[in-house]
Amino acid sequence: MNVHKLWEYREYVNINGMMLTSELISLLQNSLTLLQIENHFTHVQYWGQLYAIDADYHIACGITGDAIADRKYFYTTDFKFWGLLPKPKRKYKLLSLITTFPFRGDPALKIKVLDEALEDNHPDKCRLMKEESRLAATISNISDEAEICARGQLIQQPDGCVVINPNYYGLTAPEAKLLKSYLHIRQPQQRWNTNLLTRQDYNYSMDFLDSIDQDIPSGCWSLSLEKSGSVAYLRSLYWPGMTFFHKVRTPDAGFLYVGNGRKNMDVPFLL
Amino acid sequence: MSQTFLLEPDIIAATENVMPDLNNDLVMAKNFLKQQSAATGDSLYDHLVDVVHKILSQKPPDIVDQFEQYSWEVKREKFRPNFDLLNDIYLAPPQLAIVRRLDEMFRLIASKNQKLEDMGEEEQELDLEEDSTKARVADLIEHNYYFREGGYGLPDSECYALYIALQMLAIKEPVATVRFFGKIYGTRSNYYIAETDLTIEELDRRIREFEMKDMPGEGEGLEEAHPQEVEEQKELSDNTEFHKVGEGEAREEKPKEPVPPKLPPEPVSTWQPPPPIPVERPGQGVNRKVYWVCSQPGEQWICLPDVTPEQLRVARLTVRCMTGDLDAEVLTFPPFEGTERNYLRAQVARIAAATSVSPQGFFTYGSGEEEEDIDLEEGAGDLAFNPNPFYQGHTLKDLLDPDLTYWVHHGRYILKQGRTLWWNPNADMEEGVEEEEDEGPPPVAPELGPALFTSLAEDARVEGVRAWAARGSSALAAERALATLRSALWPGAVAYATTGKRSECMYIGWGLKLQLPNFSPLQLPRPQDEYLIGPEVMEMADPTFADEEAYRIAHLPPPPPPELPGEGEGFGEEEEDED
Numbered sequence: 083m084n085v086h087k088l089w090e091y092r093e094y095v096n097i098n099g100m101m102l103t104s105e106l107i108s109l110l111q112n113s114l115t116l117l118q119i120e121n122h123f124t125h126v127q128y129w130g131q132l133y134a135i136d137a138d139y140h141i142a143c144g145i146t147g148d149a150i151a152d153r154k155y156f157y158t159t160d161f162k163f164w165g166l167l168p169k170p171k172r173k174y175k176l177l178s179l180i181t182t183f184p185f186r187g188d189p190a191l192k193i194k195v196l197d198e199a200l201e202d203n204h205p206d207k208c209r210l211m212k213e214e215s216r217l218a219a220t221i222s223n224i225s226d227e228a229e230i231c232a233r234g235q236l237i238q239q240p241d242g243c244v245v246i247n248p249n250y251y252g253l254t255a256p257e258a259k260l261l262k263s264y265l266h267i268r269q270p271q272q273r274w275n276t277n278l279l280t281r282q283d284y285n286y287s288m289d290f291l292d293s294i295d296q297d298i299p300s301g302c303w304s305l306s307l308e309k310s311g312s313v314a315y316l317r318s319l320y321w322p323g324m325t326f327f328h329k330v331r332t333p334d335a336g337f338l339y340v341g342n343g344r345k346n347m348d349v350p351f352l353l
Numbered sequence: 354m355s356q357t358f359l360l361e362p363d364i365i366a367a368t369e370n371v372m373p374d375l376n377n378d379l380v381m382a383k384n385f386l387k388q389q390s391a392a393t394g395d396s397l398y399d400h401l402v403d404v405v406h407k408i409l410s411q412k413p414p415d416i417v418d419q420f421e422q423y424s425w426e427v428k429r430e431k432f433r434p435n436f437d438l439l440n441d442i443y444l445a446p447p448q449l450a451i452v453r454r455l456d457e458m459f460r461l462i463a464s465k466n467q468k469l470e471d472m473g474e475e476e477q478e479l480d481l482e483e484d485s486t487k488a489r490v491a492d493l494i495e496h497n498y499y500f501r502e503g504g505y506g507l508p509d510s511e512c513y514a515l516y517i518a519l520q521m522l523a524i525k526e527p528v529a530t531v532r533f534f535g536k537i538y539g540t541r542s543n544y545y546i547a548e549t550d551l552t553i554e555e556l557d558r559r560i561r562e563f564e565m566k567d568m569p570g571e572g573e574g575l576e577e578a579h580p581q582e583v584e585e586q587k588e589l590s591d592n593t594e595f596h597k598v599g600e601g602e603a604r605e606e607k608p609k610e611p612v613p614p615k616l617p618p619e620p621v622s623t624w625q626p627p628p629p630i631p632v633e634r635p636g637q638g639v640n641r642k643v644y645w646v647c648s649q650p651g652e653q654w655i656c657l658p659d660v661t662p663e664q665l666r667v668a669r670l671t672v673r674c675m676t677g678d679l680d681a682e683v684l685t686f687p688p689f690e691g692t693e694r695n696y697l698r699a700q701v702a703r704i705a706a707a708t709s710v711s712p713q714g715f716f717t718y719g720s721g722e723e724e725e726d727i728d729l730e731e732g733a734g735d736l737a738f739n740p741n742p743f744y745q746g747h748t749l750k751d752l753l754d755p756d757l758t759y760w761v762h763h764g765r766y767i768l769k770q771g772r773t774l775w776w777n778p779n780a781d782m783e784e785g786v787e788e789e790e791d792e793g794p795p796p797v798a799p800e801l802g803p804a805l806f807t808s809l810a811e812d813a814r815v816e817g818v819r820a821w822a823a824r825g826s827s828a829l830a831a832e833r834a835l836a837t838l839r840s841a842l843w844p845g846a847v848a849y850a851t852t853g854k855r856s857e858c859m860y861i862g863w864g865l866k867l868q869l870p871n872f873s874p875l876q877l878p879r880p881q882d883e884y885l886i887g888p889e890v891m892e893m894a895d896p897t898f899a900d901e902e903a904y905r906i907a908h909l910p911p912p913p914p915p916e917l918p919g920e921g922e923g924f925g926e927e928e929e930d931e932d
Contacts (some may be wrong), residue, residue: 087474093508093509093510094508096506096507096861097501097506098509098844098845098861098862098863099505099506099535099536099845099847099859099860099861099862100504100505101500101501101504101505101506101507101508102504102505103501103502103504103826103827105826105827105828105829105830106504133822133839135818135819135822138824173594176840182816182869182870183816183818184815184818184841191903204556238712248415248419249413249419249422255447286388300541304539304540306541306542306543307868309510309542310447310448310450310451310452311447311448312447315833317538319863322844322862322863322865323844341844342841342844342867344867346865346871347870347871347872348672348865348868348871349871351671351672351673351872351874352672352674352865353540353674
């Protein structure tokens with residue numbers, strides 16, 4: 083969510099009972115604006131919050147040029163110092179999925195992860211992982227699977243650069259009821275024309291991303307229109323706590339993650 | 354012609370002049386631009402005029418970067434279909450249905466308030482009685498304010514409508530107290546849940562109904578009926594067996610029909626269901642509170658049925674999302690008896706039992722009339738409690754203590770049985786001695802859960818870490834700060850307590866418990882043995898050719914002349930049958 087619009091969005095965001103307090107918004111706007119200036123970001127987004135035992139992590143995302151490729155994630159526990167998250171390694175992305183231990187709130191903490199699928203004497207049975215790496219890996223996992231935007235919010239320019247659409251006017255009410263109108267913010271994993279071929283009003287500059295209606299199983303996103311149909315909410319069942327909201331026919335849209343950073347593997351049983 | 358550019362009439366006049374010059378080129382170009390497209394009847398000239406006009410009138414920034422989009426929008430505006438026929442029809446905004454419902458609710462509350470006011474003016478001395486008839490509604494707006502301070506809660510718009518809806522519940526239904534329990538998300542719509550105590554009359558009525566429906570003797574009667582039925586079935590199956598054999602004998606004369614082999618009697622299940630655990634009566638244990646549910650403020654509140662121990666047991670063994678439809682089927686293993694409304698009620702009971710927390714001393718054992726009744730019936734353990742009038746509040750430091758010793762549960766622990774009060778399955782030993790033989794020693798140790806008002810410090814831990822996280826609401830404005838508590842076991846369950854006398858808990862979430870590492874469905878029970886273990890059902894190695902040959906040679910009849918192939922085969926068949 084755009085940091086500079088948090089005051090307007092606070093009434094729309096409610097994730098498992100969590101709402102933004104005035105103090106949190108003030109702290110975020112102050113510290114993230116400073117962060118934006120230091121790093122020359124064109125956009126700064128508040129990404130969400132990861133529950134930890136001692137102090138919760140707050141995550142922000144800065145965008146310089148390309149809205150998909152040039153994303154940098156920052157974390158903090160006290161709003162005084164925002165640390166740049168390291169690039170997630172594939173090894174840690176896999177390990178973080180099998181870690182059940184909650185986050186501690188100390189980025190330097192080293193935790194042991196036991197891979198129970200391996201045999202007892204296997205050298206990789208017990209791995210060490212720094213909490214910072216785990217945080218980066220978890221956020222990367224969530225971003226890949228559950229970061230979404232409304233169709234048209236991101237557009238690809240003819241030179242291939244993806245930008246946040248400055249003239250976005252929002253989805254119409256019928257469009258907002260379709261899962262097809264929401265796209266993953268990630269490098270597309272489907273073929274480039276998958277999305278184009280499945281819709282009649284295709285648009286090369288908008289439909290270059292994967293739409294979420296292809297996620298498996300169908301129903302892993304819960305779409306609901308609330309406030310008498312004027313706000314669309316999308317909640318991910320795989321990552322409980324990931325919520326996307328979009329005010330119909332306005333440019334207001336954004337996602338926020340608030341949760342314990344654990345993927346819910348029980349989705350097939352839930353539906 | 355000293356002018357370089359001409360006005361339009363001049364240009365048109367100039368077209369007659371076909372000599373190559375600048376004006377002629379201009380005219381040619383303009384004509385080209387004015388060519389109408391066959392499909393749309395539009396020309397580029399008009400389009401450019403429109404685009405430039407739009408840009409100049411709207412003056413957007415950085416137009417050169419989004420020029421294509423502008424052009425596209427202009428085109429789209431032009432192709433707006435013209436629904437002449439529908440021009441006079443007014444399309445109502447989509448909010449209409451909800452507004453109607455809310456409006457009805459507001460009117461009801463307003464008229465009720467008006468009536469109360471009139472009554473109050475007339476007979477002021479009857480105030481006391483009025484207080485007793487009017488339900489007490491917990492002040493959701495105020496609680497929500499504190500929740501919002503702590504970073505949780507509901508949006509204001511939702512909160513206000515909900516508060517009025519709770520008032521409506523208090524007016525329409527026979528309830529004595531109303532409290533907002535929480536919100537449970539569903540895949541199609543969400544549930545708002547209100548927690549109420551019934552009025553004494555209504556409670557009595559329900560207890561009478563409950564006793565009529567569910568006489569204590571009835572369960573045992575069913576029990577006894579079961580073995581009889583089983584025996585009957587056995588007899589029946591035996592009979593059919595005889596029949597079959599008899600038929601087989603009768604058909605013997607018919608050629609080619611293979612003689613059905615003599616089958617052993619059909620196996621009969623020896624499994625007997627454990628005695629059903631009796632349901633706790635309304636107003637007691639897990640059914641102490643009555644829950645009402647609606648999916649939109651303003652809708653009719655629907656009463657959730659009482660929960661049974663069996664439902665709680667199954668709900669603990671399964672995971673499922675709510676759909677938002679109270680009559681939706683619940684497909685789980687083990688099978689869940691009831692629809693989603695029963696499932697929702699079971700989950701609410703579990704959540705209420707696990708996540709009702711308050712600061713120490715906030716509630717105290719009260720002394721109401723109901724409590725004594727219960728005591729007489731069931732013994733201790735189901736005492737009523739009331740807000741403590743002498744509660745003074747704790748300091749923020751105490752409330753935020755990571756050991757959580759200043760927070761206590763005020764939800765009754767649900768035992769494994771699915772009741773809060775332990776029920777002794779061997780209470781009526783005299784009648785059921787035979788049944789209990791296989792259960793083990795008759796005196797069963799009573800299950801004991803933690804007592805009411807047990808400190809959170811004694812809660813089970815999640816991965817060795819406390820299941821609750823306490824947070825202060827503010828670091829900057831310390832004098833306004835309050836403490837919030839968040840459950841890790843039931844994501845979405847929160848509670849707050851101010852340093853003063855306010856505290857409340859709420860649940861907003863999917864109604865799912867955290868299960869580490871993840872949920873694994875219940876294993877199917879081991880299949881029962883159909884037959885007693887004996888040579889006929891035991892698995893053994895097939896005889897090899899060498900074995901059969903040895904057997905044949907050993908059993909060769911002494912006179913060598915012609916071999917009897919039938920005999921050898923017969924032996925072989927018998928052996929196969931044994932397998």
